[in-house]
Amino acid sequence: MRRLVSVLIVMGLAAFAAGLLLTRPVSVPAAELAGLSGDAVAGEAVFWAAGCASCHAAEDATGEARLVLSGGQRFPSDFGTFVAPNVSMDPEHGIGDWTFPQFVTALQEGISPEGRHYYPAFPYPAYRLATRQDLADLWAFWQTLPSSDAPSAPHELGFPFTIRRTVGVWNLLNLSDDFVVTGDLTAEQARGRYLAEALAHCGECHTPRNALGGLDRAAWLAGAPDPSGSGRIPPLTPDELRWSEAEIAAYLTDGFTPSFDSAGGHMASVIRNLGQLASADRFAIAAYLKALPEPAEDGTIPY
Amino acid sequence: MKTRTLLASIVALAAMGTGIAAVTQDLPGPVKARQGQMQLMALNLGVLGGMARGNTDYDAEAAQTAANNLVALAAIDQSFSWPEGTDNFALEGTRALPAIWENPEGFAEDYMAFGAAAEGLAAVAGDGLEAVQAAMGSIGGTCGACHDDFRQAN
Numbered sequence: 001m002r003r004l005v006s007v008l009i010v011m012g013l014a015a016f017a018a019g020l021l022l023t024r025p026v027s028v029p030a031a032e033l034a035g036l037s038g039d040a041v042a043g044e045a046v047f048w049a050a051g052c053a054s055c056h057a058a059e060d061a062t063g064e065a066r067l068v069l070s071g072g073q074r075f076p077s078d079f080g081t082f083v084a085p086n087v088s089m090d091p092e093h094g095i096g097d098w099t100f101p102q103f104v105t106a107l108q109e110g111i112s113p114e115g116r117h118y119y120p121a122f123p124y125p126a127y128r129l130a131t132r133q134d135l136a137d138l139w140a141f142w143q144t145l146p147s148s149d150a151p152s153a154p155h156e157l158g159f160p161f162t163i164r165r166t167v168g169v170w171n172l173l174n175l176s177d178d179f180v181v182t183g184d185l186t187a188e189q190a191r192g193r194y195l196a197e198a199l200a201h202c203g204e205c206h207t208p209r210n211a212l213g214g215l216d217r218a219a220w221l222a223g224a225p226d227p228s229g230s231g232r233i234p235p236l237t238p239d240e241l242r243w244s245e246a247e248i249a250a251y252l253t254d255g256f257t258p259s260f261d262s263a264g265g266h267m268a269s270v271i272r273n274l275g276q277l278a279s280a281d282r283f284a285i286a287a288y289l290k291a292l293p294e295p296a297e298d299g300t301i302p303y
Numbered sequence: 304m305k306t307r308t309l310l311a312s313i314v315a316l317a318a319m320g321t322g323i324a325a326v327t328q329d330l331p332g333p334v335k336a337r338q339g340q341m342q343l344m345a346l347n348l349g350v351l352g353g354m355a356r357g358n359t360d361y362d363a364e365a366a367q368t369a370a371n372n373l374v375a376l377a378a379i380d381q382s383f384s385w386p387e388g389t390d391n392f393a394l395e396g397t398r399a400l401p402a403i404w405e406n407p408e409g410f411a412e413d414y415m416a417f418g419a420a421a422e423g424l425a426a427v428a429g430d431g432l433e434a435v436q437a438a439m440g441s442i443g444g445t446c447g448a449c450h451d452d453f454r455q456a457n
Contacts, residue, residue: 231398231455250356255443260349262443264450271447
């Protein structure tokens, strides 16, 4: 009996240690990024495609003010309210003192320079799929952005979500190094997939989440409840979104639906970003959406 | 038998008709009025947007008419269109967020921004396609800005 207890204790400790190991924050080694050189002009396109300003600029910022990443916008969720931090070039209140490997670790692993997990309100699970060259370009563009000395406000979360280590477990369950949509894609559809899944993180709103807040990849872009509490975020699968590719591309440019209603909610801000891209990129997103598999009878999407 | 089928169809159609009418009547007059105003905006924006997107040929006269209509629509005083208790939590069939009543100054400001953009558009609507395209960008921005804060996403 005593022996059994000891065995159980040892097993328990081992499981705990393994858990700590598996959920520990990791960082991207600088050697992996050696030889990359960023181009700020190309980085601006990455910046708009990735939608950084939609969350990190001040609420309702327009024009040049969208380049001031002072944070402060609030994002309600089932787990509490997340507040976007200052990620401007200010060395004290923003990220002006970061190195490029720290920037990549934040964007692709969701880990801060202090080794703490970010919450996945920050779409690092999508940015994880971005190319390192795009991140180098983005970082080069970031150096040209203005500073803001606005202090970051803390998130307003309840226990147990205040324990950041739990995010390590979440990451084990939810991080993937693969695109959701697979199979034979044209070059245009593949470009659209990269833009939609890696940079523009469309799935963060348009895909429903499971009880733990992970994206339900089996219902990819099939529409989801609006986290603000009322209404639904519309489905983008071709059985539901029946606009032509030209209509989708035009909507992503000028914000008007085919019947000249206008985009609202957070999508208005998304279009302010996507409107900055090359026209071919918006057509690529449209081509990708048209290539999405349609949900089966039971509502699941065959991936 | 035939007459019976016909009669049944008429009864069924009438029932459907009243059903539809009942749903429409459920919305208070001010809600229907403001939704109609939005639809008029969409109709006239569609004329200009079709040209701006290259779906229809640029027509200076039609562009000017549509732009003038937008200016006229923006000039409609909104005092009676947004009574208390007509937000999307109180009523089915509207996407008007409570924020409209919580932040009336912001709402009025966004509405006036639309008016200013419509006037900007009307000033250049006859000057060619490029002028219309540029002005459509700014008017679209004002639609989006207001819907961003004051209309339920879907």
